[in-house]
Amino acid sequence: MTNGKSIGDTLLRVDDVSVSFGAVAALTDVSFEIREREILAIIGPNGAGKTTMLNVLNGVYQPDHGTMTFNDRTYTRMRPSEAAEHGIARTFQNVALFRGMTTLDNIFTGRTLKMKSNLFMQAIYWGPAQKVEREHRQAVERIIDFLEIEEIRKVPVGRLPYGLQKRVELGRALAAEPKLLLLDEPMAGMNLEEKEDMCRFILDVNEEFGTTIALIEHDMGVVMDISDRVVVLDYGRKIADGHPDVVRQDSAVIDAYLGVAHDAA
Amino acid sequence: MLYREAGQFKTSYDADMAIFPIAQDRWGMIAIVVIAVVIIPLFTSDYIMGSLMIPFLIWGLSAIGLNILTGYAGQLSLGHGGFMAVGGFAAYNLAVRVPEIPILGTFIIAGLIAAAVGVVFGLPSLRIKGFYLAVTTLAAQFFIEWVFANFPWFTGGTMSMTLDTPSMVVFGYAIESTRDHYLLTLGIVLVLTLAAKNMVRSQLGRAWMAIRDMDVAAEVIGIRPLRTKLTAFAVSSFYAGVAGALYAFAFLKSLDITAYDLFRSFLVLFMIIIGGLGSILGSFLGAAFIILLPIFINVVAHNFSDQIKPDFITNAELMIFGGLIIFFLIVEPFGLARLWMTAKEKLRLWPFPH
Ligand SMILES: Nc1ncnc2c1ncn2[C@@H]1O[C@H](COP(=O)(O)OP(=O)(O)OP(=O)(O)O)[C@@H](O)[C@H]1O
């Protein structure tokens, strides 16, 4: 399924990143890389530090030490809004949508950094401001079509079922046209059909737009199916990194999953 | 099927993005504007215009300001009366000291000064939220009241408590009658209402609501929290400032710091809770409710008996406000505006339930 696409050079490199919360070492000296146009899965038992890793990548947490190199720029910390400006978008493990706003408006907010219009123009809603709204509305509608959520365009997202909320959140991240898309358990809590849809969307995004994707997932079937490479974390350390078939045979990985009671292993 | 969308196919995003996408709403708005601009000035008394419509419009404008900050951007403020005072005092001082500036320009500058003060008191909002922010804005209210009450410079060098506002001339036309004052107020309120409606339905409004609903996710998208919150403080205080200036110049015809006290801050907060948080229409519904309720209670009380003491009426007013606020907070947090929307949805399906 991923044959034929050309995985490129390193897009983002993580070097010796450590993060601790008080006495809890959430990440210890983790290094890996994300390559252009690949789908990288980050897996590991509960509490392994996967979410913490994503939070470091887009600036929500600051590492105690270690660096990231994105697009040949090395940094130790950046604010989440800077990460967004550099083309990193993400979704959250517990859906983080704007509950009071409609599907349309939620996805629209994803275009924040692409829209340039000043307060005065927006107040009169004329000329350039209206033109900007119209152009971006078209981009938003393309995403709505792509994710097949036309029906819920005007529904406040707080009223939507969980599976659809996850889909809208993906739409909001896509609206930013990111270079790197970080997905934290995009299929958690979904039924089989919803999972299949979500897999299809992720693969389509990767193939059609060439977007690089790093995702966290517990469902091994899904991981084996869609990822080009897998990084395995356990107790905050990286224990394996490589092609899905190779990682699956890795004894350290098998131990990690057998040693911990885990539903999806 | 009096009110429906069916048959009105939207052929472009422009049509869907129009300020009132549904034809019935459009006609409704046109009717309201015609009534406000033509019918009321031609056919109603000075009492209706001067004692009901002018305060209704001014408080509606002020409520839009607070709704932008609290209802849209999610930042609770108890200093709105203070920001209105800044507008009132700025307009008075400009009109007296620099009479060359046309009065509309004076109002705009007064609004901008209030906006600047609002931004300063909004700075703590980056670090503190909710209840603690409310306490900070309460401090703003007291500080502003204290400054205007204790520095005679702001009251033209006198220590007098109330000062008459200077007369107004708009494009060479002297504003004298109650009708003139009404039309001037109406014009300003209409323009600023339209501007507010446009802001909340464009990028800026979405950024405000995003910060309100989930600030971490907003930042991850690239919305800058401080800048977005400060814009909300600025726009909100601009509206408060213009409303405060109009309150002095078009309603009281005098300047008096006690007209902008903490009770007024609470009153505007009640308006947006009862009218509907995050709704421009709700700002006016809430203002109408709060302005009309005391008058209504008065009329009822006087019809029943002239034995009722005035302080009983004031107390009854407060008790009814209190009860209604509890009702709306518990039962319908989106206020009268949501009740109206629900009614419209019912009407849209009528006569078929589903
Ligand atoms: N903000 C925080 N404050 C304190 N401890 C934290 C915080 N975030 C994470 N941790 C701790 O860091 C460790 C790693 O957590 P993390 O959420 O990254 O795990 P995860 O791999 O995403 O797990 P899951 O599969 O359950 O989502 C856990 O022990 C967690 O309790």
Ligand SMILES: [Mg+2]
């Ligand atoms: Mg997690």
